[in-house]
Amino acid sequence: NAGVTQTPKFRILKIGQSMTLQCTQDMNHNYMYWYRQDPGMGLKLIYYSVGAGITDKGEVPNGYNVSRSTTEDFPLRLELAAPSQTSVYFCASSSDSSYNSPLHFGNGTRLTVT
Amino acid sequence: GENVEQHPSTLSVQEGDSAVIKCTYSDSASNYFPWYKQELGKGPQLIIDIRSNVGEKKDQRIAVTLNKTAKHFSLHITETQPEDSAVYFCAAMKGSARQLTFGSGTQLTVLP
Numbered sequence: 001n002a003g004v005t006q007t008p009k010f011r012i013l014k015i016g017q018s019m020t021l022q023c024t025q026d027m028n029h030n031y032m033y034w035y036r037q038d039p040g041m042g043l044k045l046i047y048y049s050v051g052a053g054i055t056d057k058g059e060v061p062n063g064y065n066v067s068r069s070t071t072e073d074f075p076l077r078l079e080l081a082a083p084s085q086t087s088v089y090f091c092a093s094s095s096d097s098s099y100n101s102p103l104h105f106g107n108g109t110r111l112t113v114t
Numbered sequence: 115g116e117n118v119e120q121h122p123s124t125l126s127v128q129e130g131d132s133a134v135i136k137c138t139y140s141d142s143a144s145n146y147f148p149w150y151k152q153e154l155g156k157g158p159q160l161i162i163d164i165r166s167n168v169g170e171k172k173d174q175r176i177a178v179t180l181n182k183t184a185k186h187f188s189l190h191i192t193e194t195q196p197e198d199s200a201v202y203f204c205a206a207m208k209g210s211a212r213q214l215t216f217g218s219g220t221q222l223t224v225l226p
Contacts, residue, residue: 004157031211042118042203042216043158058212059115090157097210099146099165105157 002026006091006106013081013113021076021109023091031094032074033058033103034066036087043090049074050097081113116141118206120217127194128225135220137204138186144206144215147180147187152201152219161202162189194224 007022025032030051035043045058049068063085065077074093078085089109094101117140127133139147145166150158164171164178164187171178175194180187191198204217 033211040123040218042120042205042218044216045212045214048212056212092157094211097212099148099163099207101211102148102160102163103158103211103214105159107155107157 004091004093004104004106006089006109008109009107010110011112013078013111015081015083015113017081018077018079019081019111021078021089021091021111023074023076023106024072025074025091025093025104026072027093027095027104028071029093029095029104030071031097031101032068033092033094034064034074034076035090035092036060037090037108038087046076046089078111083113085111086113087111116144116206116208116213116215118204118215118217120204120220122220123218124221124223126223126225129194129196131194133189133191133194133198133222133224135189135202135204135222136186137188137206137217138184139206139215140185141206141208142182142185144208146207147178148205148207148214149176149178149189150203150205150216152203154200158203191222194222196224196226198222199224 047066148163
């Protein structure tokens, strides 16, 4: 059981470039989330999805886009990379949004924008 | 919105000693408080949680206490072992997981 898989593990982008961070889960979870983790800070929610075809903004959505065409996949798109987007990005999933359903996190993507 | 403060940011203890990490939250409507452990190069993993109708919960060497009146909760790890070394995050949730607010993390180092 792979759980939540994120690719790539590391990436360096130049300012203005674009990229897609991939996230897939094999637990048939309806809910999926994207967080960013900056040094000395807690995780901040970027976007989340409650099911295929449905996405919504979290606390820090500016500069990002998401899509959810299947239950398994929840890619995060950066269109015009900026140094402020240097961070570690975590994808997570849960079967529902209640406290009965803990978040399962991937191992993260470390992104540097220079 | 919710604000969660976590202290200390770093904590070093001798193997076998106890470790305590404390968090305070601001929104009295928060009703669920999970703790996550993040090992180097990995994503956070839930280790214990507590709901607002419970004052304390234990799971082997780890325990969490909640004081709703003071709006603070704490993680207690007893008989620490080197494999407990990691970053620990507290969080507070109000209603649903999209309203999960994390603390800033505590780097725990257990010295052999």
